[in-house]
Amino acid sequence: MAASVCRVGGAVGRAFARARGPTLLSLRRSQATVTYAQSLLGAPETQLTTLDNGLRIASEETGHATCTVGVWIGVGSRYETEKNNGAGFFLEHLAFKGTKKHPQSALEQAVESMGAHLSAYTSREHTAYYMKALAKDLPKAVELLSEVVQSSALSEAEIEQQRGVILKELEEVEGSLQDVCLDLLHATAYQATPLAQSVLGPSQNARTLTRQDLVDYINSHYKAPRMVLAAAGGVNHEELVGLAKQHFSGVSFEYQDDAVPVLSPCRFTGSEVRMRDDAMPLAHIAIAVEGAGAANPDIVPLMVANSILGSYDITFGGGKHLSSTLARRAAELNLCHSYQAFHSTYSDTGLMGIYFVTGKHNIEDMMHWAQNAWMNLCTTVTDSDVARAKNALKASLVGQLNGTTLICDDIGRHVLNYGRRIPLAEWDARIDAVTPKMVRDICSKYIYDKCPAVAAVGPIEQLPDYNRMRSAMYWLRF
Amino acid sequence: MATLAGCRGLLSPSLNPARLLLSRQARAAVTGAMSLGQAAASPGEKSQSAGILGVRLAHTDISIPDFSDYRRPDVQDPKKSAQDSSETRKVFSYLVTGSTAVVGVYTAKTVVTQFVSSMSASADVLALSKIEIKLSDIPEGKNMTFKWRGKPLFVRHRTDKEIAAEASVDLSELRDPQHDKDRVTNPSWVIVIGVCTHLGCVPIANAGEYGGYYCPCHGSHYDASGRIRKGPAPLNLEVPYYEFADDNTVIVG
Numbered sequence: 001m002a003a004s005v006c007r008v009g010g011a012v013g014r015a016f017a018r019a020r021g022p023t024l025l026s027l028r029r030s031q032a033t034v035t036y037a038q039s040l041l042g043a044p045e046t047q048l049t050t051l052d053n054g055l056r057i058a059s060e061e062t063g064h065a066t067c068t069v070g071v072w073i074g075v076g077s078r079y080e081t082e083k084n085n086g087a088g089f090f091l092e093h094l095a096f097k098g099t100k101k102h103p104q105s106a107l108e109q110a111v112e113s114m115g116a117h118l119s120a121y122t123s124r125e126h127t128a129y130y131m132k133a134l135a136k137d138l139p140k141a142v143e144l145l146s147e148v149v150q151s152s153a154l155s156e157a158e159i160e161q162q163r164g165v166i167l168k169e170l171e172e173v174e175g176s177l178q179d180v181c182l183d184l185l186h187a188t189a190y191q192a193t194p195l196a197q198s199v200l201g202p203s204q205n206a207r208t209l210t211r212q213d214l215v216d217y218i219n220s221h222y223k224a225p226r227m228v229l230a231a232a233g234g235v236n237h238e239e240l241v242g243l244a245k246q247h248f249s250g251v252s253f254e255y256q257d258d259a260v261p262v263l264s265p266c267r268f269t270g271s272e273v274r275m276r277d278d279a280m281p282l283a284h285i286a287i288a289v290e291g292a293g294a295a296n297p298d299i300v301p302l303m304v305a306n307s308i309l310g311s312y313d314i315t316f317g318g319g320k321h322l323s324s325t326l327a328r329r330a331a332e333l334n335l336c337h338s339y340q341a342f343h344s345t346y347s348d349t350g351l352m353g354i355y356f357v358t359g360k361h362n363i364e365d366m367m368h369w370a371q372n373a374w375m376n377l378c379t380t381v382t383d384s385d386v387a388r389a390k391n392a393l394k395a396s397l398v399g400q401l402n403g404t405t406l407i408c409d410d411i412g413r414h415v416l417n418y419g420r421r422i423p424l425a426e427w428d429a430r431i432d433a434v435t436p437k438m439v440r441d442i443c444s445k446y447i448y449d450k451c452p453a454v455a456a457v458g459p460i461e462q463l464p465d466y467n468r469m470r471s472a473m474y475w476l477r478f
Numbered sequence: 479m480a481t482l483a484g485c486r487g488l489l490s491p492s493l494n495p496a497r498l499l500l501s502r503q504a505r506a507a508v509t510g511a512m513s514l515g516q517a518a519a520s521p522g523e524k525s526q527s528a529g530i531l532g533v534r535l536a537h538t539d540i541s542i543p544d545f546s547d548y549r550r551p552d553v554q555d556p557k558k559s560a561q562d563s564s565e566t567r568k569v570f571s572y573l574v575t576g577s578t579a580v581v582g583v584y585t586a587k588t589v590v591t592q593f594v595s596s597m598s599a600s601a602d603v604l605a606l607s608k609i610e611i612k613l614s615d616i617p618e619g620k621n622m623t624f625k626w627r628g629k630p631l632f633v634r635h636r637t638d639k640e641i642a643a644e645a646s647v648d649l650s651e652l653r654d655p656q657h658d659k660d661r662v663t664n665p666s667w668v669i670v671i672g673v674c675t676h677l678g679c680v681p682i683a684n685a686g687e688y689g690g691y692y693c694p695c696h697g698s699h700y701d702a703s704g705r706i707r708k709g710p711a712p713l714n715l716e717v718p719y720y721e722f723a724d725d726n727t728v729i730v731g
């Protein structure tokens with residue numbers, strides 16, 4: 001009975017479809033829509049050239065009217081010693097205080113008159129100086145950048161003044177408890193290795209670093225093979241290469257006394273650091289295990305795993321209707337104000353963990369459920385979890401490339417990490433290759449029965465003893 | 479000139495900077511000099527007073543102590559990844575834990591058993607549980623009494639006449655019918671516990687009408703085999719377990 005109704009319904013439907021006018025049909029597929037697969041393959045290719053001195057130039061021509069161009073250097077706090085920790089950060093402060101050709105006011109004038117933005121950042125393994133400008137101002141931008149990188153003035157007066165600024169900034173950053181917590185996490189996880197050092201450096205170094213220290217730092221690390229001139233926007237690669245040859249050919253590629261800095265592996269130590277202060281309103285806690293390095297193929301399943309865990313903030317609308325199980329629990333049981341799963345990657349190691357902010361009475365519960373979520377990743381992750389996570393991950397990777405600056409940053413970091421830009425299509429293919437079994441196996445390899453590193457700041461009396469947190473890294477099962 | 483970094487004393491957790499300087503986000507760009515009108519700290523600005531209770535500088539001044547004294551040899555070198563030795567270290571830890579647990583269980587069992595068994599008979603009592611008797615000391619026709627397990631033990635060296643007499647007793651006459659051969663291993667020797675089965679007095683040897691024992695309390699007569707013949711006692715004298723170690727020695731108990 002029902003079958004005959006369906007057959008009749010089908011026939012009627014087909015009759016209606018045939019009867020539809022051509023105008024309706026053409027509206028169903030307009031020329032502007034492109035499928036996801038097509039857009040992946042149609043993305044402009046990142047072109048990579050290497051100069052004679054080893055400097056790499058990479059650019060993506062996106063056709064925008066603006067561009068971002070910058071120098072990404074493979075140096076960071078990991079290359080610093082205890083004595084000069086904070087030198088890179090100090091240099092970043094001095095970068096825009098004038099060069100040999102352009103004193104500070106002239107430099108500011110040159111940039112402002114273009115309507116450009118000049119920025120910089122320093123991380124543990126990378127330093128970047130970049131400028132956002134109109135596409136037509138590319139030559140001037142490259143010239144100014146080359147001066148900033150190669151011939152910064154580093155005047156004594158300016159150095160003295162910046163000491164105060166840096167100390168003030170150190171004071172400021174104490175208020176940003178997320179940074180404090182994650183810095184402490186690195187300090188304890190990689191203790192006695194260079195990765196433990198914070199980018200900011202200790203306050204003692206801010207007071208005592210001399211001009212000579214900074215000059216030595218530049219001479220030891222600002223070398224052409226470790227630099228990438230990256231650009232994205234309305235840039236022409238040939239033009240960029242020409243400009244690079246003009247301005248960056250002088251960058252040295254030889255090290256004094258052949259002292260090439262070699263990165264040794266950094267030992268991870270399962271450990272904890274607790275900075276208890278009951279006067280603070282919220283506790284900030286991070287727990288992490290040693291993850292995969294940037295070039296490790298395990299990165300992709302681990303990113304999918306983190307996508308399964310997701311993130312949560314108490315300001316999310318929608319209540320407890322969240323796709324991540326941990327997020328749903330957090331909402332239902334009021335476990336935390338926010339949490340996020342993170343994976344900081346370095347060249348040969350990484351920290352994969354969960355960072356959460358919660359009130360002092362929910363710490364134990366939140367830690368329990370967070371570790372429970374990890375155990376689920378290692379044992380019972382399902383097809384639907386992985387499918388959802390893969391989609392979310394792809395969406396976030398694509399969404400992050402929003403604007404010339406972010407694309408340029410992507411290019412710079414990729415060339416430093418991998419030697420080439422990994423196109424979205426390749427990420428897509430790698431993500432598609434992830435299966436639930438792969439997620440379980442790889443998560444077990446990195447998470448199951450491993451010693452975690454824990455950093456906690458705030459009213460953390462309720463945080464369980466380390467041995468109990470260590471015991472929660474495995475289940476009694478055979 | 480550079481001022482001392484503002485130190486947050488333990489009692490003043492809230493900061494109130496005069497101006498918000500560069501706010502730092504993990505891995506985000508820090509805008510450089512271009513957007514700074516307010517970056518330079520005015521030299522005249524004094525920092526907050528540190529407070530008597532102690533000065534905490536930046537969190538970057540916190541240094542993790544050196545724990546190399548406590549590290550295993552595999553992880554002493556900070557330039558070597560700890561992952562390579564991870565399996566070995568875990569296996570070692572778990573083996574030690576496992577063996578300690580097994581040893582601990584057996585130890586616990588032993589301790590508990592020892593405490594519980596301390597409530598059983600003590601060594602001197604156990605030592606008294608057996609008695610060794612030299613039979614050559616006892617002449618024929620004589621009954622010797624020994625203290626055994628707190629009770630009198632009668633060892634009687636029977637004459638042939640007594641043996642024959644006891645063997646030929648008709649069982650239907652007996653209140654507690656038992657043939658003599660069921661009560662002795664070697665007919666020459668009768669070993670019984672000298673406690674009257676009536677109310678527990680000690681019978682007198684070589685007394686009574688049947689040539690055995692006579693209990694003076696209530697007049698129970700036992701024969702040379704220790705069987706009740708006359709009187710209020712209901713049962714024969716109890717025969718304990720005994721073994722002849724050799725012809726001259728018997729061990730009772």
